[in-house]
Amino acid sequence: xxxxxxxxxxxxxxxxxxxxxxxxxxxxxxxxxxxxxxxxxxxxxxxxxxxxxxxxxxxxxxxxxxxxxxxxxxxxxxxxxxxxxxxxxxxxxxxxxxxxxxxxxxx
Amino acid sequence: xxxxxxxxxxxxxxxxxxxxxxxxxxxxxxxxxxxxxxxxxxxxxxxxxxxxxxxxxxxxxxxxxxxxxxxxxxxxxxxxxxxxxxxxxxxxxxxxxxxxxxxxxxxxxxxxxxxxxxxxx
Numbered sequence: 001x002x003x004x005x006x007x008x009x010x011x012x013x014x015x016x017x018x019x020x021x022x023x024x025x026x027x028x029x030x031x032x033x034x035x036x037x038x039x040x041x042x043x044x045x046x047x048x049x050x051x052x053x054x055x056x057x058x059x060x061x062x063x064x065x066x067x068x069x070x071x072x073x074x075x076x077x078x079x080x081x082x083x084x085x086x087x088x089x090x091x092x093x094x095x096x097x098x099x100x101x102x103x104x105x106x107x
Numbered sequence: 108x109x110x111x112x113x114x115x116x117x118x119x120x121x122x123x124x125x126x127x128x129x130x131x132x133x134x135x136x137x138x139x140x141x142x143x144x145x146x147x148x149x150x151x152x153x154x155x156x157x158x159x160x161x162x163x164x165x166x167x168x169x170x171x172x173x174x175x176x177x178x179x180x181x182x183x184x185x186x187x188x189x190x191x192x193x194x195x196x197x198x199x200x201x202x203x204x205x206x207x208x209x210x211x212x213x214x215x216x217x218x219x220x221x222x223x224x225x226x227x228x
Binding site: 001032038044045095096 | 142144151152153154157166168169202207209210211212213214215216218219220221
């Protein structure tokens with residue numbers, strides 16, 4: 001199985017900050033990489049597919065980049081509603097695997 | 108509007124069984140592969156199983172292979188997960204999700220609110 005890691009696992013930030021989350025795959029996954037946002041007690045919400053394509057309706061302050069084994073999710077200006085946990089997920093092979101999540105908390 | 112609604116969770120003893128259901132609406136159900144993803148309390152997301160739109164192809168995580176069975180009834184727009192030989196580490200919120208294929212790969216597009224399965228004596 002492909003292992004996904006994320007860093008940091010937790011970060012504290014303020015509204016307006018630029019936030020970057022890193023995701024790494026244990027092998028080359030080209031750009032078969034998705035990002036999700038999850039708030040407490042809620043189902044995950046899909047944000048980005050194919051490493052850099054924004055899901056319809058997702059604010060443009062979210063962006064993704066990367067290919068191969070290293071990927072990033074960037075929030076250009078953190079908004080109050082963005083405090084949540086973010087997961088990356090690879091769809092290159094079955095089983096699909098998720099990263100451990102990065103929790104973004106208020107500084 | 109796509110809606111997915113899971114049901115069937117609850118408290119079950121180790122070794123017991125449950126059948127989870129996911130009622131789908133707002134899209135052509137038979138056109139889409141569907142998946143189950145679970146989340147243990149305070150933990151991350153784990154893909155469990157997937158099924159093709161026709162139901163002909165099924166896939167399982169190693170952790171549940173031989174114990175869980177995914178199926179669907181396209182006439183009822185419903186996805187199922189039969190879970191058996193349950194263990195404490197199967198305790199989780201179980202989400203159903205609509206698979207969306209893209210180029211490349213696929214993602215879990217729409218999700219239900221989840222149903223909690225608790226395995227405990």
